Amino acid sequence: MNARTTSSFGGANRTRPVRVGVISDTHGLLRPAALAVLRGSDLVIHAGDVGNADVITRLRALAPTVVVRGNNDKGAWAARLPDTARIDVGGIRLLVLHELTRLRLDPVAAGIGVVVSGHSHRPSIVRREGILYVNPGSAGPRRFTLPVSVARLSISRGRIRSKLVELET
Numbered sequence: 001m002n003a004r005t006t007s008s009f010g011g012a013n014r015t016r017p018v019r020v021g022v023i024s025d026t027h028g029l030l031r032p033a034a035l036a037v038l039r040g041s042d043l044v045i046h047a048g049d050v051g052n053a054d055v056i057t058r059l060r061a062l063a064p065t066v067v068v069r070g071n072n073d074k075g076a077w078a079a080r081l082p083d084t085a086r087i088d089v090g091g092i093r094l095l096v097l098h099e100l101t102r103l104r105l106d107p108v109a110a111g112i113g114v115v116v117s118g119h120s121h122r123p124s125i126v127r128r129e130g131i132l133y134v135n136p137g138s139a140g141p142r143r144f145t146l147p148v149s150v151a152r153l154s155i156s157r158g159r160i161r162s163k164l165v166e167l168e169t
Contacts, residue, residue: 009043009064009089017156018042018090021063024098024118025049025138027072030058033167034139037150038062043089047118048098051140053077070098070118086112090155100133107131114153114160123149123164132160142169 009018021041023034028051038044041063048070050056056077059065069081085096092113097103100117107115107129114132123137123146136151147166154161 009087017154017161020045020089020153020155022047022116022134022136022151022153023059023139024136025070025121025140026055027051027138027140028055029140030055031139031148031167031169033148033169034150035062037152037165037167041152043087045085045087045094045096045116047096047116047136049073049118049140050078050081066096068096068098089153091158092155092160100135121146123147123151123166125151125162125164132162134162136164139167 019042021038021044024047027049039062044059044063044065046067048068049072056067066085066087067081068085069078069083087094093111094114094116095112096116099119116134121138121143124135126133134151137147137149139148139150142148148169149164149166152163
């Protein structure tokens with residue numbers, strides 16, 4: 001298991017909200033519609049099952065990008081990806097991992113405000129015990145009848161707005 005990474009982005013006193021694009025489960029397919037929604041983001045988060053290094057390169061052309069490894073990410077390029085990442089954004093600490101079932105800490109005790117995960121391909125934004133759990137769903141190949149989607153977060157002065165965006169396919 002790779003060590004986690006920790007970074008900071010957009011201080012709590014920033015005057016403009018930090019726009020965060022959240023994507024997962026691309027499985028090597030980075031749709032133009034997903035890129036269009038993520039364009040203008042200050043930060044992009046990919047919650048695993050990237051598929052190949054080209055997806056990361058293309059996301060990094062849009063904005064600084066945080067990526068964690070998913071269960072289907074294999075090879076030398078994927079071995080360099082962490083299993084989890086912690087990011088401080090606009091006064092909120094985010095924890096990113098691929099599979100929510102592998103969460104091994106208490107987000108409340110750890111001071112986490114948002115947990116970002118993927119894996120299930122089911123888009124979801126839910127608040128439990130004061131923690132916002134965001135799964136953007138899958139932006140890659142359609143799985144069963146599930147929607148193809150990404151998420152957007154807007155973080156400013158310790159407050160979060162979140163939205164799921166279903167993509168035209």
